[in-house]
Amino acid sequence: MITFSGGLILLDVEGTVSPLAFVHEVMFPYARTEARSFLEANFARSEVVAALQQMALDAGKPSLAEWCPAPFPSGAAFAWIMQEIHALMGVDAKLTGLKQLQGLIWEQGFQAGELRSTLFDDVAVALGQWSRAGKQMRIYSSGSVHAQRLFFAHTESGDLTRYLSGYYDTTMGPKREASSYAAIAKDAGYPCQEILFLSDVAAELDAARDSGMQTCLIMRPGNQETESHGHPSCSVFEQIRLESQP
DSSP states (O other): OOEOOEEEEOOOTTTTTTOOHHHHIIIIHHHHHHHHHHHHHTTTTTHHHHHHHHHHTTOSSSSSSHHHOOSSSSSHHHHHHHHHHHHHHHHTTTOOOHHHHHHHHHHHHHTTTHHHHHOOOHHHHHHHHHHHHEEEEEEEEESSSHHHHHHHHTTTTTGGGGGGGEOOGGGGGGOOHHHHHHHHHHHHHOOOGGGEEEEEEEEHHHHHHHTEEEEEEOOTTTTTTTTTSSSSSSSSSSGGGEEEOO
């Protein structure tokens, strides 16, 4: 049991509100399987081009033309880019452009009813309780903001976006750097000490704590962290006790 009297609860997604197995065994394979047909149909779409431009930047190139060795959009460019996408997906690269592209692919799946987000049983209830208690809730995940909105709008418990007042991805900075959490606190309008960050990854919690945030390690079935590493820990959200701000 931990106690929190601040105003904002910041949540990770994978391993915190959703099982690792769902993300790794359903969402990631869907993106890999559908990537080719999605790009064939949407290769010149502005949102897709923007994601590819970001992938070029992530690779250290100033533009898509500098990154891709073939003229864009051409069959050779498509083949080369598909190679790069599959290579990055194969190592689960936490890169902004790849995450943006995955979000666009998942959008197709959510809208077609082929994807439905799986959450731990306590999540929807806790979000409702925290909202009624006057707490603000936001998400910080390596998945794109677009993908986060889709994820929470299409859960097995219904549309939960009404409980969430903000979303952050790696455009705010890496999840293992304290400066990212300071930037989130500034954007959200809360002092770091009034924010509780929930994650299943101790290194992320270390960074959040270094920024001044309160932290809690979420120890769900299937998660990799088996020790708290100096952070308070809980296995279900009911173990987080809320107090009114002084």
